[in-house]
Amino acid sequence: MKRRYLLGTLVVLSVVSLFIGVKGVTPFDLFNLKNEQVQILLQSRIPRLISIIIAGVSMSICGLIMQQLTRNKFVSPTTAGTMDSARLGVLVSLLLFASASPVLKMSIAFLFALLGTFIFMKILDKIKFKDTVFIPLVGLMFGSIIGSITTFLAYRYDLIQNMSSWLQGNFSLIIKGRYELLYISIPLVIITYLFANKFTVAGMGEEFSINLGLPYKQIVNIGLVIVAAVTSIVILTVGMIPFLGLIIPNIVSIYNGDHLKKNLSHTALMGATFVLFCDILGRLIIFPYEIPIGMTVGVIGSAVFLYLLLRRKSNEAKV
Numbered sequence: 001m002k003r004r005y006l007l008g009t010l011v012v013l014s015v016v017s018l019f020i021g022v023k024g025v026t027p028f029d030l031f032n033l034k035n036e037q038v039q040i041l042l043q044s045r046i047p048r049l050i051s052i053i054i055a056g057v058s059m060s061i062c063g064l065i066m067q068q069l070t071r072n073k074f075v076s077p078t079t080a081g082t083m084d085s086a087r088l089g090v091l092v093s094l095l096l097f098a099s100a101s102p103v104l105k106m107s108i109a110f111l112f113a114l115l116g117t118f119i120f121m122k123i124l125d126k127i128k129f130k131d132t133v134f135i136p137l138v139g140l141m142f143g144s145i146i147g148s149i150t151t152f153l154a155y156r157y158d159l160i161q162n163m164s165s166w167l168q169g170n171f172s173l174i175i176k177g178r179y180e181l182l183y184i185s186i187p188l189v190i191i192t193y194l195f196a197n198k199f200t201v202a203g204m205g206e207e208f209s210i211n212l213g214l215p216y217k218q219i220v221n222i223g224l225v226i227v228a229a230v231t232s233i234v235i236l237t238v239g240m241i242p243f244l245g246l247i248i249p250n251i252v253s254i255y256n257g258d259h260l261k262k263n264l265s266h267t268a269l270m271g272a273t274f275v276l277f278c279d280i281l282g283r284l285i286i287f288p289y290e291i292p293i294g295m296t297v298g299v300i301g302s303a304v305f306l307y308l309l310l311r312r313k314s315n316e317a318k319v
Contacts, residue, residue: 063245
């Protein structure tokens, strides 16, 4: 699939997204917009579209980085405990700094996400049986333990409802003034592009990287910091979007190979297109009501994940 087709699809879906909503704004109204319609576009529809694109791009690229560094196609922020750790960090920030600024909450969530990801990588180093499916299962179990701790604390301090409603992936609450934190993801994505070749070499293993004169641990740490930062930003702004970083890089690698720098633009465009499609679908299925993005991406993403697992098994059987 060529980039121009992905870009064209993204542009078409972006235009469609701007004109879907309870308050009617049609393309013909653009020539004679009322003040209320201008406010709807500027305060809600355009910020929502921007946040969808940034979240889709950044989370997909996070999945690509993690898969490259762990040399496992089924590792992502969802299956490595990164999202669950960030969620625990958000809860801790609510408990200790209830009236804290979004930046402080993001910083705490980032520290927890980074710590959780490092623990997962340490667990990965200790595992001798490194089967492709076994490692993400370990990550899911690790994430479930952290999730259980989060749920216990939320029940203990009567915050379970706040956590459930706030951290469920949902773009309906995005308005001007509540999504700007996502802009921090943009320079992180640019850094990913600059370090793409180094991430590719690091993905070959520690000995190979050191033989080429590459500081392996430093490069891995940079990658994990990017993943933790982006994950915490997206969770704080939008909520949890499951499976996105898992399925998009896998789909891209099926038709485009495994070269990280070559796949970055494809992954970014496909991630944004996929999230935008799921958002439009969620708005149309029970219109004028809306299905949260976490649910639509979760249902479609789990189906794609199952297909990828079955596809791998069938390929192994042929070999």
